[in-house]
Amino acid sequence: AQSVTQPDIHITVSEGASLELRCNYSYGATPYLFWYVQSPGQGLQLLLKYFSGDTLVQGIKGFEAEFKRSQSSFNLRKPSVHWSDAAEYFCAVNRGSTLGRLYFGRGTQLTVWP
Amino acid sequence: KAGVTQTPRYLIKTRGQQVTLSCSPISGHRSVSWYQQTPGQGLQFLFEYFSETQRNKGNFPGRFSGRQFSNSRSEMNVSTLELGDSALYLCASSYDRADTQYFGPGTRLTVL
Numbered sequence: 001a002q003s004v005t006q007p008d009i010h011i012t013v014s015e016g017a018s019l020e021l022r023c024n025y026s027y028g029a030t031p032y033l034f035w036y037v038q039s040p041g042q043g044l045q046l047l048l049k050y051f052s053g054d055t056l057v058q059g060i061k062g063f064e065a066e067f068k069r070s071q072s073s074f075n076l077r078k079p080s081v082h083w084s085d086a087a088e089y090f091c092a093v094n095r096g097s098t099l100g101r102l103y104f105g106r107g108t109q110l111t112v113w114p
Numbered sequence: 115k116a117g118v119t120q121t122p123r124y125l126i127k128t129r130g131q132q133v134t135l136s137c138s139p140i141s142g143h144r145s146v147s148w149y150q151q152t153p154g155q156g157l158q159f160l161f162e163y164f165s166e167t168q169r170n171k172g173n174f175p176g177r178f179s180g181r182q183f184s185n186s187r188s189e190m191n192v193s194t195l196e197l198g199d200s201a202l203y204l205c206a207s208s209y210d211r212a213d214t215q216y217f218g219p220g221t222r223l224t225v226l
Contacts, residue, residue: 032212043118043204044217090157099211100145100162101170107156 003027006091006105013081014113021076021108023091032094033074034102035065039087047089050074061085086112115141118207118218126224132193135221139186139207145169146188147215148180151202160203163188164211192223200225 005024013019025031032051036044048059055067065076074091091105119138127133139146147170148160159172163182180190186207192199202222206215 034214036217041222043219044206046214046216049214094212094215096212098170100147100164100208101159101172102147102149102157102206102215103159104149104157 003103004091004093004105006089006108008108009106010109010111012111012113015083016080019076019078019081019085019110021089021091021110023074023076023105025072025074025091025093025103027072027093027095029096030067030069031096033065033067034092034094035059035063035074035076036090036092037087038090038107044090047076081110081112083112083114086110118205118216120203120205120218120221122221123219124222124224126226127195128226129195129197131195132191133195133223134189134191135203135205135223137188137190137205137207137218139188139205140216143207143209143216144186145208145211145213145215146182146186147206147208148188148190149204149206150174151204151220152200157204160190162211169211195225197225199223 034049035047050067088107090107092102121136145164147162150158162170166182177193182188202220204220206217208215
């Protein structure tokens, strides 16, 4: 069974529009949660992370994410998208029972129209 | 601090050959994890090393192996290459096993 779900394979938005990328996980306990971004031919860059505490976390490049325990979700948001945000976005979790191992969603490809 | 470095960046091999990929973690990081990324399977975990010991292993055949040295640098080896091993191999390092993983640029392996 898929542990991390990103339901949107591809999203297209206009530059300046708001963005929300969805992520759900299927674990009983709260895992550590991450969002990474990958540009073509590159490695993964960390955008933000949630370990504990405030459920709204701020990241780099103007991104934020909100952890909702009741929905097992960790959605990524940005109020105004820039053309340079076009990339693939991955949600990942680190379960307490399998430290050192990240479980990834299948990714969401973001296209930004000028 | 320098980031995670991986060498080589690109490799072309033929079926049946073997290959060794190298990963140098961020200075001070003790955990190194390896992932395989393909269009069909996405990002899949290969293995994780901490203090020179393999702590976690993904669901890959025994042809995939790795090791970690005392300076935390890590290598992974793939023997008897198959066409399906063509992928981007990503290495990530973290200070501790539960800590944030930082990724290198990857090694693009093409098997002909």
